[in-house]
Amino acid sequence: MSLDTLAFAGGFQKPVFEAQAVFRTLMDCMARPGTIGRVAATVTPPAPLKATAGAVALTLCDHDTSVWLTPVLAKSALPGWLAFNAGATVTEERQDARFAFVEKGAMLPNLCLFAQGTQEYPDRSTTLVVEIEAFEGGRPLVLTGPGIRTEEEIAPIGLPDMFPHFWSENRQGFPRGVDLILVAGDGILCLPRTTVLRVKSAAGEA
Amino acid sequence: MYVAVKGGEAAISNAHRLLADRRRGDRSLPAIGIEQIVAQLGLAVDRVMAEASLYDRALAALAIRQSRGDMIEAIFILRAYRTTLPRFGYSKPVETGAMLIERRVSATYKDLPGGQLLGPTFDYTHRLLDPSLLGDETVEAGLEREEPGEAVMRVSDILADEGLVEDDGSLPDGHVAGDITREPLEFPMARDLRLQALARGDEGFLLALGYSTQRGYARTHPFVGEVRIGEVEVELDMPELGFSVSLGRVQVTECQMIAQFKGSAKNPPQFTRGYGLVFGQSERKAMAMSLVDRALRAEEFGEDIVAPAQDEEFVISHSDNVQATGFVEHLKLPHYVDFQAELDLVRRMRREYEAAQNIDLPEAAE
Amino acid sequence: MASLNKSAEVAGKDAGAERQKAMGLLAKASRAELQAAFGALADKPTVQPVRGPETGLVMVRGRIGGGGAPFNLGEATVSRASIRLDDGTVGHGQTLGTDGAKARLAATFDALFQQPARKAEVETLLDAVAARVAKEDAEKARQTAATRVDFFTMVRGED
Numbered sequence: 001m002s003l004d005t006l007a008f009a010g011g012f013q014k015p016v017f018e019a020q021a022v023f024r025t026l027m028d029c030m031a032r033p034g035t036i037g038r039v040a041a042t043v044t045p046p047a048p049l050k051a052t053a054g055a056v057a058l059t060l061c062d063h064d065t066s067v068w069l070t071p072v073l074a075k076s077a078l079p080g081w082l083a084f085n086a087g088a089t090v091t092e093e094r095q096d097a098r099f100a101f102v103e104k105g106a107m108l109p110n111l112c113l114f115a116q117g118t119q120e121y122p123d124r125s126t127t128l129v130v131e132i133e134a135f136e137g138g139r140p141l142v143l144t145g146p147g148i149r150t151e152e153e154i155a156p157i158g159l160p161d162m163f164p165h166f167w168s169e170n171r172q173g174f175p176r177g178v179d180l181i182l183v184a185g186d187g188i189l190c191l192p193r194t195t196v197l198r199v200k201s202a203a204g205e206a
Numbered sequence: 207m208y209v210a211v212k213g214g215e216a217a218i219s220n221a222h223r224l225l226a227d228r229r230r231g232d233r234s235l236p237a238i239g240i241e242q243i244v245a246q247l248g249l250a251v252d253r254v255m256a257e258a259s260l261y262d263r264a265l266a267a268l269a270i271r272q273s274r275g276d277m278i279e280a281i282f283i284l285r286a287y288r289t290t291l292p293r294f295g296y297s298k299p300v301e302t303g304a305m306l307i308e309r310r311v312s313a314t315y316k317d318l319p320g321g322q323l324l325g326p327t328f329d330y331t332h333r334l335l336d337p338s339l340l341g342d343e344t345v346e347a348g349l350e351r352e353e354p355g356e357a358v359m360r361v362s363d364i365l366a367d368e369g370l371v372e373d374d375g376s377l378p379d380g381h382v383a384g385d386i387t388r389e390p391l392e393f394p395m396a397r398d399l400r401l402q403a404l405a406r407g408d409e410g411f412l413l414a415l416g417y418s419t420q421r422g423y424a425r426t427h428p429f430v431g432e433v434r435i436g437e438v439e440v441e442l443d444m445p446e447l448g449f450s451v452s453l454g455r456v457q458v459t460e461c462q463m464i465a466q467f468k469g470s471a472k473n474p475p476q477f478t479r480g481y482g483l484v485f486g487q488s489e490r491k492a493m494a495m496s497l498v499d500r501a502l503r504a505e506e507f508g509e510d511i512v513a514p515a516q517d518e519e520f521v522i523s524h525s526d527n528v529q530a531t532g533f534v535e536h537l538k539l540p541h542y543v544d545f546q547a548e549l550d551l552v553r554r555m556r557r558e559y560e561a562a563q564n565i566d567l568p569e570a571a572e
Numbered sequence: 573m574a575s576l577n578k579s580a581e582v583a584g585k586d587a588g589a590e591r592q593k594a595m596g597l598l599a600k601a602s603r604a605e606l607q608a609a610f611g612a613l614a615d616k617p618t619v620q621p622v623r624g625p626e627t628g629l630v631m632v633r634g635r636i637g638g639g640g641a642p643f644n645l646g647e648a649t650v651s652r653a654s655i656r657l658d659d660g661t662v663g664h665g666q667t668l669g670t671d672g673a674k675a676r677l678a679a680t681f682d683a684l685f686q687q688p689a690r691k692a693e694v695e696t697l698l699d700a701v702a703a704r705v706a707k708e709d710a711e712k713a714r715q716t717a718a719t720r721v722d723f724f725t726m727v728r729g730e731d
Binding site for chain 1: 293
């Protein structure tokens with residue numbers, strides 16, 4: 001029986017302080033959708049997942065949160081790393097997942113296949129952590145909703161063209177639905193289900 | 207309505223200092239040690255562990271010392287402490303059939319495999335105060351006798367051979383054991399969740415409810431099939447290793463209560479069971495728990511729900527003494543504004559009442 | 573080929589079962605026993621922390637009726653530690669209670685147990701712990717046996 005030592009390495013150096021710092025950043029970003037938080041991550045998850053998404057995983061996941069991974073991540077050493085460093089187990093059922101991780105370049109799965117929560121407990125839903133290329137340089141999207149004074153603008157590269165459509169579908173069942181954490185480089189940007197998103201039209205913004 | 211009020215800091219700080227002083231008591235006496243509490247007040251420690259739902263004798267003893275022996279306060283402190291710790295996992299179910307037995311008695315069979323093992327019991331003592339315990343007289347060790355190596359068979363298995371008792375208690379395939387520390391209570395509740403709630407429930411509350419079933423409020427005509435006390439292994443699956451590992455042993459008390467059942471359209475007449483399992487040595491609690499477990503299964507057996515002990519929402523919602531003490535004791539906290547509003551209301555009603563009286567009076571005089 | 577793989581698998585399982593038993597005994601060892609054994613090691617290993625020591629909870633489960641569906645009985649404190657030796661061998665220690673230092677020592681011995689050259693030293697410790705536990709259990713069992721009721725029938729009444 002060979003132990004994959006990858007699984008045992010690369011956790012937080014100071015678990016309490018680092019996890020709290022990342023959690024604070026996530027909380028602020030969730031409260032202010034569209035703002036970019038920075039994570040000074042020291043974790044090194046197994047490839048292809050990157051450090052920032054790894055730090056989010058070790059901050060949010062624990063023994064009580066089952067995690068769904070894309071086929072590529074599920075085949076990597078990530079399941080063992082999550083099991084050892086966070087105690088979290090991997091599930092193949094999207095409906096059972098409290099968190100889902102999507103590495104950069106992977107296809108964004110259909111959001112409505114994940115746990116949507118219930119009318120009484122909308123929190124029993126999946127939070128997706130999605131690595132993308134960048135937060136700037138793509139098609140501009142305008143965000144409005146709770147936590148945004150007037151409106152925020154983001155221009156992510158790496159989300160599918162149909163994303164605004166997927167997102168409006170995600171808002172149909174409110175308060176049910178999923179929340180998104182986008183990750184690029186050392187930055188994170190949150191899209192809770194309360195956020196309304198539209199494509200910025202050149203004419204409309206004049 | 208709650209209003210933030212400032213100004214009590216000095217009083218609070220001094221009160222806590224006074225509490226520490228009173229807790230320590232007479233300084234000419236030695237302070238009581240944690241090991242002493244664990245060793246000599248072991249059943250108090252066990253009760254705190256059971257109702258705090260946290261097995262750790264040293265921490266329970268610390269809580270008892272800190273609370274000056276106020277058990278519910280100690281349970282509260284230990285319950286609060288457990289919320290600060292991360293959850294590593296769920297153990298494999300403990301095997302009470304393989305228990306290292308310290309006590310086992312059955313009220314249903316005189317001669318049974320393994321025998322009646324009294325262990326360290328209060329039963330058959332005369333309940334007379336013992337002046338020898340005023341001092342520190344030498345106490346002899348327990349006597350020893352060759353242990354016959356006979357398996358201590360479960361009483362439920364003896365009855366099961368004849369098919370006269372229901373099974374251990376299964377839940378539908380695919381049922382995942384629920385956890386009241388992770389999900390809010392929802393009624394109706396599956397039996398696994400009820401047992402978790404009862405295992406941490408207040409001993410006095412469960413004792414009273416169990417007693418009520420004996421006095422006719424949901425009569426089930428119970429017998430103690432067996433009570434056993436002893437240590438069981440706690441094993442944890444280690445996903446990183448691919449096997450489970452023993453973490454050590456914990457002491458538990460188990461009660462199998464056997465209750466009559468006259469049968470229904472679906473089930474033949476047979477004995478049904480109530481189950482009690484509690485951390486530490488706590489026979490009274492395990493027995494009360496098993497009575498209440500059986501009473502709460504009324505609907506399952508098509509029995510009429512006529513008594514408090516059969517009312518799941520009533521029993522489970524009120525069995526937790528930390529919740530109960532929190533809500534009862536919060537009444538002593540400032541409610542100044544609430545009360546002012548009530549006072550205004552009562553004054554107004556009184557004025558109206560008196561005004562009405564004054565109008566009525568002349569009419570009455572006529 | 574298939575049979576070769578199978579025997580390798582069986583050997584792997586045996587090694588797993590051996591280590592499982594060893595880890596169980598390390599959990600039952602007292603900190604004093606582990607410290608004494610560590611002190612007696614001629615060649616003390618260099619130990620790098622991988623995780624912990626940390627204290628947390630394990631939810632202890634029972635079964636309805638003793639053998640039925642699982643339910644959650646209540647939690648127990650557990651301390652655990654994982655360490656790495658110079659050659660990369662990773663050891664895990666876990667034990668009931670809040671003694672992180674004990675968990676770390678157990679992890680160290682778990683790592684040494686996996687090294688063929690050091691295994692015998694760990695086995696000496698394990699044998700001593702197993703003997704101590706067996707002796708205590710036997711004494712308790714004999715004390716309990718002394719409280720066993722020996723029924724004898726007095727005079728049976730005639731109906």
